Structures are given as C-alpha cells and as structure tokens.
Amino acid sequence: xxxxxxxxxxxxxxxxxxxxxxxxxxxxxxxxxxxxxxxxxxxxxxxxxxxxxxxxxxxxxxxxxxxxxxxxxxxxxxxxxxxxxxxxxxxxxxxxxxxxxxxxxxxxxxxxxxxxxxxxxxxxxxxxxxxxxxxxxxxxxxxxxxxxxxxxxxxxxxxxxxxxxxxxxxxxxxxxxxxxxxxxxxxxxxxxxxxxxxxxxxxxxxxxxxxxxxxxxxxxxxxxxxxxxxxxxxxxxxxxxxxxxxxxxxxxxxxxxxxxxxxxxxxxxxxxxxxxxxxxxxxxxxxxxxxxx
Numbered sequence: 001x002x003x004x005x006x007x008x009x010x011x012x013x014x015x016x017x018x019x020x021x022x023x024x025x026x027x028x029x030x031x032x033x034x035x036x037x038x039x040x041x042x043x044x045x046x047x048x049x050x051x052x053x054x055x056x057x058x059x060x061x062x063x064x065x066x067x068x069x070x071x072x073x074x075x076x077x078x079x080x081x082x083x084x085x086x087x088x089x090x091x092x093x094x095x096x097x098x099x100x101x102x103x104x105x106x107x108x109x110x111x112x113x114x115x116x117x118x119x120x121x122x123x124x125x126x127x128x129x130x131x132x133x134x135x136x137x138x139x140x141x142x143x144x145x146x147x148x149x150x151x152x153x154x155x156x157x158x159x160x161x162x163x164x165x166x167x168x169x170x171x172x173x174x175x176x177x178x179x180x181x182x183x184x185x186x187x188x189x190x191x192x193x194x195x196x197x198x199x200x201x202x203x204x205x206x207x208x209x210x211x212x213x214x215x216x217x218x219x220x221x222x223x224x225x226x227x228x229x230x231x232x233x234x235x236x237x238x239x240x241x242x243x244x245x246x247x248x249x250x251x252x253x254x255x256x257x258x259x260x261x262x263x264x265x266x267x268x269x270x271x272x273x274x275x276x277x278x279x280x281x282x283x284x285x286x287x288x289x290x291x292x293x
Contacts, residue, residue, distance in 0.1 A: 001030050003058045003066060004115045007037035010047040010233050011252025012118055014136070017048055019106070019119035021135075022128045027111045032058035034114070050234040053135045066092045066114040100274070100282040120252060121284035122259065137241055137260050139234075145227045146235045149203070152223075153242045156201040159193060160243035161186065162254030163206035163216060179276050181249050183216065189247040189269045189293055190218050196267070203243060205236050205254070250274045258290070269293050 004020025006013045017033070024031035035057055038046045049055065069075040088097075089105040096117025097103060102124065106115075119125075125132055141147055152158075163181070167174040193200055202222035206212045209226035228235040233253070240246070240257030246268045248254035258268040268290040274282040286292060 001032060001062065001066075001112050002027065002115065003032045003034050003063060003113075005034040005037065006046065006048070007044065008118070009044055009253065010237065011254075011256050012120075013046070013048050014256050015119045015124075015252060016115070016117070017053060018125035018128070018132050019117075020115055021054060021132065022125040023106060023109065023113070023115065025128055025131075026107060027109075029111050030056065032056045032062060034058045034063055036063070047234055051136050051139045063114070066112060068092075099280050100285050102284040120255075122287055123284055133260055133262060136256075137238070137262065139238060141235055141238050143228065143232065143235050146239060149223075149225065149239055150242055152201075153203060153239060157197050157199050157245070158201050158203055158243040159190075159197075159245040159247060160240040160254070160257055161189075161202050161204045161218065161222065161247045162240070162249045162251060162257065163204060163208070163212050164249035164251040164253070165211060166207040177275055177280060178250055179273070181271050185271060185293060186216065186247060187219055190220065192269060192291075192293065193245055193247075193267065194220075197245065200245070203239070205240055205257070245269075255285070259287070267291065 002020050002024040004016050006016050020031050031054055033056065035046050038044060089108040090110060092110065092112065093114045093116060094106060094109045096119060099118055100120060102121045106124065141150060165180065168178045168180055190202070200220065202218055202220060204212055204216070204222050204224045207230065209224050212224055225236060225239060237253065237257055240254065241260035243261065244263050244266055246254070246258035246261065246266065248258050248268065248270050250271045250273070270286045270290050270292055272292045274285050
C-alpha cells in the first residue's frame with residue numbers, strides 16, 4: 001500500500017496525489033490518501049473530491065503502521081531508531097529531501113510506503129500522465145457560467161493568465177520564498193504571444209480579481225473570471241486547462257492549469273524565477289517544453 005499525505009492548496013494536493021498514483025501503479029499496489037492535515041486547522045480544505053480521481057482515504061491504523069507509534073512512547077522511539085538504520089529509500093516513510101528537484105530514489109521505495117512531500121515535478125508522474133489528465137480533465141464543470149465560459153474559451157485563441165497574490169502578499173513566511181510576478185512580466189508574455197498568435201483572447205484568473213481589474217494592464221482587453229471564488233477553485237482550474245495558451249504565475253495552481261491542457265500546439269510561459277533567489281531549488285519544477293520569461 002502507498003499512502004500519500006495531502007496538504008496545502010489544490011495545486012499541492014494534485015502534485016501529492018499524482019506522485020502517489022504513479023508509485024502505487026509502479027508497485028502494483030493500492031493508493032490511499034492521508035487527509036489528516038485538513039483536520040489540524042491549517043486553513044486549507046481537501047479539494048480533490050471534486051474530480052474523478054482514484055480516491056480511498058487511509059485509516060489511522062494504516063497510517064500508524066507505516067509512520068509508527070507516537071514519538072514519545074518507547075515503541076515510537078524504537079521504531080524510529082530502526083528506521084534510521086535502513087537506507088533512506090528503504091524506510092517506511094519516504095520524505096522529500098529537496099523541494100523542486102526530482103528524486104529517482106522514489107522508485108526504490110518498498111511496496112508499502114508513506115509519502116511526505118510536495119513532489120513538484122512532472123518527472124514524478126510522467127509514466128501515468130494520461131491517466132492523471134483523465135482523472136482531472138475528464139471531470140465536467142457543473143456551473144452554468146463556467147459552461148458558457150468554457151464554450152467561449154474553446155472557440156477562441158484563448159490564453160489563461162494567472163495572477164497569484166493572496167498569501168504571497170499577506171504571509172511573511174510565503175513572501176520569503178515567493179516573489180510576485182509584476183506587470184512587466186505579464187505584458188512581455190502577452191507581446192510574445194501576440195507575435196505568434198492572431199486574435200488572442202485573454203482570460204485572467206486570480207485569487208484577487210478586484211485587484212486585477214484596478215491594477216493589471218495587459219495592453220489588450222481581457223475577461224476577468226471572478227464568479228467561482230476560492231470555494232470553487234476547481235472550476236477555475238477546469239477552465240484554465242481548456243485554454244490553448246498559458247501565462248502562469250510561480251504557483252502550483254496555474255502550473256496544473258497549463259500541464260493539464262492537452263493541445264499539442266500549446267504554449268506555456270512561466271516566470272524565470274519560481275522562488276526568490278536562493279530560497280529553494282527549482283531545477284525540475286518547470287517542464288523543459290515550457291518557456292521561461
């Protein structure tokens with residue numbers, strides 16, 4: 001059994017699910033999801049239930065079997081000492097060692113393993129890429145306004161533009177790691193696409209749509225998608241992935257909006273720096289076929 005720990009927002013949850021899905025298929029075993037982080041008051045909620053994923057929730061006894069008894073108990077101390085004596089990849093908990101860099105040792109893990117990390121690289125799940133896209137993109141939007149926008153997106157030279165603000169502005173810890181994409185970045189991306197695509201139609205997605213209306217100038221008309229809100233961010237994701245071109249932020253959310261798009265001629269533009277300089281390794285986050293701006 002592979003148990004994948006989920007935490008964070010929708011984009012992070014998708015990375016964690018996808019890595020777990022790949023490893024469970026590789027080991028030909030069952031995938032279960034640890035949702036306990038969402039019961040711990042972290043301010044995030046489980047979002048993948050809105051998609052047609054392979055969903056099975058791990059029980060406390062199954063999690064304890066791989067993670068061990070409480071740390072303060074004698075059995076817990078003994079369990080962890082025995083785990084440390086094993087090679088890293090043979091332990092029952094495989095924890096990500098470097099965010100943003102693919103670790104091939106994930107394929108050397110035991111058949112029963114607990115995954116803890118963010119796994120922000122397509123290299124973790126390329127073997128099951130088609131299945132992952134089927135799990136997510138195969139989900140139909142339920143909102144009438146979203147269905148109308150989907151039709152408009154599919155009949156135009158649509159470009160998804162994602163403006164991430166939220167905790168990148170308000171949370172000091174997040175600001176230490178992530179910088180904001182500025183107006184110059186978005187205008188350069190739009191000009192790049194205008195030189196290659198006729199009649200671009202921009203659809204802007206943001207966690208602060210009112211700020212976008214007041215402050216963002218793309219140099220051409222744009223539709224600000226604001227009807228879903230944070231509680232229905234999965235609807236926004238389903239619209240983003242139907243766009244043919246993508247201007248993403250340094251955000252796992254728009255990363256997935258672009259990656260799930262299956263147009264063969266898609267163009268994805270990403271910021272040159274995913275993290276603030278020196279904050280974290282970003283070697284394998286942005287796929288090689290995407291263009292850093």
